[in-house]
Amino acid sequence: MSFDVDSFHAEAVSTPSHEDVSAMRSLLCETLRDHGLEPEVDDLGNVLASKDGADDGPHLVLNTHIDTVAPHVPYERDGDVVRGRGACDAKGPLAALLAAFLRVDPTAGTLTLAITPDEETLMTGAAGLQERLSADGFVVGEPTDLDVCIAARGQCEGTITITGESGHAASVPAERNAVFGLSSVLETLRRYDAEAGPGADDVLGAPKLTATMLEAGEAPNRVPDACRLTFDRRSVPPETSESFRDDLEAFLEECVPDALSLSVDLIRPDTPFPPAFVTDPDADLVQTLQEASGGEVRPFGAATEAGFFAVDAPTAVFGPGVLADDEGGVAHAEREYVHLSDVEAAADALEATLRAVCG
Numbered sequence: 001m002s003f004d005v006d007s008f009h010a011e012a013v014s015t016p017s018h019e020d021v022s023a024m025r026s027l028l029c030e031t032l033r034d035h036g037l038e039p040e041v042d043d044l045g046n047v048l049a050s051k052d053g054a055d056d057g058p059h060l061v062l063n064t065h066i067d068t069v070a071p072h073v074p075y076e077r078d079g080d081v082v083r084g085r086g087a088c089d090a091k092g093p094l095a096a097l098l099a100a101f102l103r104v105d106p107t108a109g110t111l112t113l114a115i116t117p118d119e120e121t122l123m124t125g126a127a128g129l130q131e132r133l134s135a136d137g138f139v140v141g142e143p144t145d146l147d148v149c150i151a152a153r154g155q156c157e158g159t160i161t162i163t164g165e166s167g168h169a170a171s172v173p174a175e176r177n178a179v180f181g182l183s184s185v186l187e188t189l190r191r192y193d194a195e196a197g198p199g200a201d202d203v204l205g206a207p208k209l210t211a212t213m214l215e216a217g218e219a220p221n222r223v224p225d226a227c228r229l230t231f232d233r234r235s236v237p238p239e240t241s242e243s244f245r246d247d248l249e250a251f252l253e254e255c256v257p258d259a260l261s262l263s264v265d266l267i268r269p270d271t272p273f274p275p276a277f278v279t280d281p282d283a284d285l286v287q288t289l290q291e292a293s294g295g296e297v298r299p300f301g302a303a304t305e306a307g308f309f310a311v312d313a314p315t316a317v318f319g320p321g322v323l324a325d326d327e328g329g330v331a332h333a334e335r336e337y338v339h340l341s342d343v344e345a346a347a348d349a350l351e352a353t354l355r356a357v358c359g
């Protein structure tokens with residue numbers, strides 16, 4: 001039975017997976033069974049399928065995700081262009097990875113398809129795969145415009161809580177007012193990377209620290225006891241979410257007035273954050289995929305599950321579609337789209353890469 005990339009992509013984009021991935025996971029598993037493979041769904045909801053060659057050889061893993069962001073945008077096709085939620089992030093890459101996986105029967109080594117359920121939220125699937133899979137290389141499907149991406153900044157989110165004295169607005173001194181203390185914190189955040197951060201990475205450039213939300217107070221004539229600021233952190237090696245939290249708290253404590261106290265906490269500290277990674281551009285996997293695709297070798301512009309896998313083996317991010325174009329955002333946007341010709345080109349490049357690596 002042959003695999004039709006366009007038909008699978010149409011059905012995938014038409015299948016909502018922004019709140020529950022069950023239907024999308026069923027479609028993927030049914031497709032694998034139709035091609036004589038029995039997939040495994042592990043305790044974290046990952047879908048795995050493997051093909052083994054007759055001889056010893058490398059283990060190559062193909063990974064992407066089946067979840068999408070809200071709201072669902074219906075499938076729509078206009079010639080070569082498909083619009084809809086997941087068209088490029090990441091059901092276009094999924095269709096390309098799946099096509100290549102089904103076309104190639106390795107003569108040596110192992111090919112594994114490993115598809116995660118929660119890349120857009122908790123990333124527990126990818127973190128679990130990191131602990132489970134031992135491989136010689138990973139290709140992670142994301143919209144890269146057929147470029148081969150060898151690096152990405154890590155990402156974490158957290159809160160800075162400033163605590164002071166609550167009471168009537170007419171009586172609480174300014175130096176004990178947590179809201180007034182916010183000015184010191186914001187100024188310190190602006191200086192953090194220049195004075196305390198890890199510095200710029202040769203491939204990824206500088207890290208980025210961004211204040212995103214504020215929360216304080218319940219009445220205009222009452223001083224709240226605390227003010228909370230939410231931040232987004234895009235990291236570069238060797239920084240981790242844990243090291244950043246510790247370093248930022250220590251740096252802020254030196255700048256906050258003595259009458260106030262401060263704490264830094266990660267949001268969802270019991271779930272994984274994608275780490276920053278950089279793969280050697282001269283790695284065989286990178287060179288083979290670049291030759292097959294004709295794309296540039298560059299960093300990826302968003303956080304990705306690839307950081308979990310790159311700890312152990314060369315990892316490349318690759319796929320059809322773009323995160324943004326000249327008109328603005330594409331992935332995660334109401335106007336999300338992909339060119340079917342790019343999905344097919346990605347499948348061909350991946351197929352050539354798999355044949356070169358595993359025969």
